[in-house]
Structure formats: C-alpha cells, structure tokens
Amino acid sequence: LLKVAKLGPKAFEQCAGFMRIADGEQALDGTSVHPESYEVARNLLKRLGYQEADIRRGGLKGISKQITDAKKLAQELEVGELTLLDIVKELEKPGRDPRDEMPKPVLRTDVLDMKDLKEGMVLKGTVRNVIDFGAFVDIGVHQDGLVHISQMTDRYIKHPLEVVSVGDIVEVKVLSVDLQKKRIQLTMKQ
Numbered sequence: 001l002l003k004v005a006k007l008g009p010k011a012f013e014q015c016a017g018f019m020r021i022a023d024g025e026q027a028l029d030g031t032s033v034h035p036e037s038y039e040v041a042r043n044l045l046k047r048l049g050y051q052e053a054d055i056r057r058g059g060l061k062g063i064s065k066q067i068t069d070a071k072k073l074a075q076e077l078e079v080g081e082l083t084l085l086d087i088v089k090e091l092e093k094p095g096r097d098p099r100d101e102m103p104k105p106v107l108r109t110d111v112l113d114m115k116d117l118k119e120g121m122v123l124k125g126t127v128r129n130v131i132d133f134g135a136f137v138d139i140g141v142h143q144d145g146l147v148h149i150s151q152m153t154d155r156y157i158k159h160p161l162e163v164v165s166v167g168d169i170v171e172v173k174v175l176s177v178d179l180q181k182k183r184i185q186l187t188m189k190q
Contacts, residue, residue: 020095027055031094033087040079041087047077059093114141117177117184125186127168130160137172137186145184147172152188163188 002012013036021029026038033041045052048066067073067088074081111117117139125139134152136144147170152163164170175185 023056027052031055031090033090037079037083037087040077040084041091043077044073044084044087045091047073055091055094060091061093063092064088111139111141114143114177114179114182114184117141117174119174119176121174123172123174125170125172127164127166127170130164130166132159135160135164137170139172139184139186141184143182143184145172145174145186147186147188151175151186154189 007015016035018032019029020032024030028035028038028041042052045054045060048060048063050060050063054060070084070088071081074084077084079087111121111123123139125137125145127135128138128144129136132149134146134148137147138144147160147164149157149160152160157163170188172186172188175187177184
C-alpha cells in the first residue's frame, strides 16, 4: 500500500484496518483487528494463554467466555471496552462478516429472479448499503433494488440514514424493473 501513488501515511493507516492478508507474516493480518490494536490483541492472547498461531487454526472459539469482566480487562490493557470486545469477536471468528449475524428476511418462494418481479409487488428485504441518494435493498433476486431517498418516506429527510441502516429489514413495493439494465426501483412509501 505504501507504494501506491498519493497514498500518504495517514491514508495508509486508515486503509490498513480494512485489509485482510490471508497467510500473511502475522496471523493478525488475516483479521479485521486494526494494526494499531495489534499490541492489545497480543497482550490479550498472552493473558488468556494463546499464541498468535492459534488464530490461523480457525479462530479461538470460546475466548469470549473466558472474559468475565470486560470493563476491568479493558482498563488493564489500556483500551476502550468496545474496542476490546471487537477484538475478542474477531479473534473468536476471524474474517467474520457482521452482516451474517443480522436477522434474515423471510423471502418469497415465488420470487427468485428479476423476471419474477411485477410492478406493485410488495416484498420484504434487507438493506445492504446506504448511500447519499438512497439505499440498496436485497429482495432475494440476486440484484439489489434501489429505494431512492425520495421514495423512503413522505416527510423530507436530508440523508437516508435518518430512516434506514444497513441490516434493517424493510417492506418495499416494486416501482419498476428494467431487465436489460438490471435495475430495480423500489419504494418504502405506503
């Protein structure tokens, strides 16, 4: 990353937390533990009787049960309690996708493909991404639909995050389907 043009030290520091290097030099490189927290993670491992190499063996299942007082342990490791809990979750299940832990919507069995969608059809879906102009919702047809910010609510909102968050299960109605462009327009208005 440091060899990328115009990527300075600060940008590198921010990017590093999103990088996963499977089979990297350090076992922690394959986790979402930020490099700034490696020392804390190593101290935690040592304190609980583990080694970094144990992470490569599929995670440290049950590590969270070994921590009886997270607040006290966080103080001893000189880290915030929430940061400690994030590190523990990641060590327990390296490479986890937090979206997997979110509730799944009950998808209709008669709607499996974009061509099964009809205008006016009401479906349940999961918000997968929130952007300035709306939200993308997974309705179970292998192509997320867009709920434009103007179609989220009857009242004025400045940003879609005022109404939805990633992982929310929402009820949507199909406004239009463009099979050629693979676009699905949805509304959350009733």
